Amino acid sequence: MTQNLAGTAAAATPAAADGAGPVPALSVRDLRKTYDNRVEALKGVSLDVAPGDFFALLGPNGAGKSTLIGIVSSLVNLSAGQVRIFGTDLATRRDDAMRLIGLVPQELNFNMFEKPLDILVNYAGFYGVPRSVAIERAEEELKRAQLWDKAGMMSRTLSGGMKRRLMIARAMMTRPQLLILDEPTAGVDIEIRRGMWKTLREINAAGTTIILTTHYLEEAESLCRNLAIIDHGRIVEQGPMKALLAKLDVEGFLFDIDGVLPATLPTIEGATLSATDDHTLDLEMPREMDLNRVFAVLGQAGIRVRSMRTKSNRLEELFVRLTSDNADKGPLGNSVPAQPEQSA
Numbered sequence: 084m085t086q087n088l089a090g091t092a093a094a095a096t097p098a099a100a101d102g103a104g105p106v107p108a109l110s111v112r113d114l115r116k117t118y119d120n121r122v123e124a125l126k127g128v129s130l131d132v133a134p135g136d137f138f139a140l141l142g143p144n145g146a147g148k149s150t151l152i153g154i155v156s157s158l159v160n161l162s163a164g165q166v167r168i169f170g171t172d173l174a175t176r177r178d179d180a181m182r183l184i185g186l187v188p189q190e191l192n193f194n195m196f197e198k199p200l201d202i203l204v205n206y207a208g209f210y211g212v213p214r215s216v217a218i219e220r221a222e223e224e225l226k227r228a229q230l231w232d233k234a235g236m237m238s239r240t241l242s243g244g245m246k247r248r249l250m251i252a253r254a255m256m257t258r259p260q261l262l263i264l265d266e267p268t269a270g271v272d273i274e275i276r277r278g279m280w281k282t283l284r285e286i287n288a289a290g291t292t293i294i295l296t297t298h299y300l301e302e303a304e305s306l307c308r309n310l311a312i313i314d315h316g317r318i319v320e321q322g323p324m325k326a327l328l329a330k331l332d333v334e335g336f337l338f339d340i341d342g343v344l345p346a347t348l349p350t351i352e353g354a355t356l357s358a359t360d361d362h363t364l365d366l367e368m369p370r371e372m373d374l375n376r377v378f379a380v381l382g383q384a385g386i387r388v389r390s391m392r393t394k395s396n397r398l399e400e401l402f403v404r405l406t407s408d409n410a411d412k413g414p415l416g417n418s419v420p421a422q423p424e425q426s427a
């Protein structure tokens with residue numbers, strides 16, 4: 084592995100030769116992967132991630148996210164297709180491409196019998212960072228990860244959240260320009276998770292492009308500017324987070340009702356009203372529909388609404404509509420043209 088002595092993550096981004104904007108941090112074209120057991124994990128995936136972006140890769144279990152990340156980080160061999168990292172082709176210039184990447188894999192994979200400081204310094208050494216530089220960086224990264232007081236402890240004794248933070252700290256030791264995280268906050272409580280979001284935002288603000296997979300849709304909504312949703316080895320939707328959420332044309336509400344609901348519910352034209360129990364109504368209505376109309380109908384039927392809440396996280400709604408067997412049914416069945424939003 085060649086040396087990586089780059090001091091900062093925010094190295095100048097080369098401009099595309101055709102003048103069509105900066106070279107993507109990651110460019111994947113028609114990527115296919117069939118494992119030895121003949122599982123087709125990727126069936127022609129193409130996507131671009133802009134430099135500086137914070138990008139989410141979402142998808143249900145077994146969708147192909149880790150396979151995609153494995154290929155990009157050279158842990159899994161591709162069956163067909165092309166991967167470029169900041170314009171560097173993975174097939175022809177693997178070592179150069181790998182020097183640009185920091186990977187936080189889905190499974191914890193450090194030696195539990197080593198100390199955090201040694202894990203970081205040895206990892207950097209493996210990538211050619213001189214020891215004196217590595218020691219300085221390790222202190223910096225362990226402090227950022229709030230693990231400095233654990234630097235000399237056996238890693239096995241760290242809590243689950245601390246181990247996850249150690250994985251991020253380790254990946255940052257080579258000062259990668261592209262940080263890829265496969266479910267970095269899995270199984271981590273909400274407080275620690277929010278702390279990790281802060282760290283990731285700081286890393287991104289300092290110029291590192293970030294791609295993450297997550298099952299916490301709230302996490303993607305809070306952190307990421309662009310996203311791709313992958314299902315059964317295919318991208319079913321991609322684009323700026325805001326544009327995708329704006330496409331959701333149905334909203335869901337739950338109404339808590341005073342007293343008991345009548346046996347027959349009123350009908351509201353264009354919307355679907357159902358009772359989830361004696362005291363709760365479930366409403367699905369088009370986005371542009373006026374809620375006053377709903378309240379008028381309910382009022383006439385003698386139903387008094389005590390409180391209301393939105394039914395679900397909007398990204399969750401989008402996700403459910405697009406993945407598994409719902410893909411063809413919802414109003415979001417078509418792909419948004421992939422035009423990644425330029426990040427600030």
Ligand SMILES: Nc1ncnc2c1ncn2[C@@H]1O[C@H](COP(=O)(O)OP(=O)(O)OP(=O)(O)O)[C@@H](O)[C@H]1O
Binds near residue numbers: 124144145189
């Ligand atoms: N080494 C392997 N050998 C054979 N099949 C594999 C291998 N790794 C993954 N697969 C299969 O490829 C498909 C995609 O798996 P992958 O791990 O990429 O999904 P994922 O989106 O990361 O899922 P999760 O959210 O559960 O982590 C699955 O059907 C899985 O069983």
Ligand SMILES: [Mg+2]
Binds near residue numbers: 149265
């Ligand atoms: Mg996975």
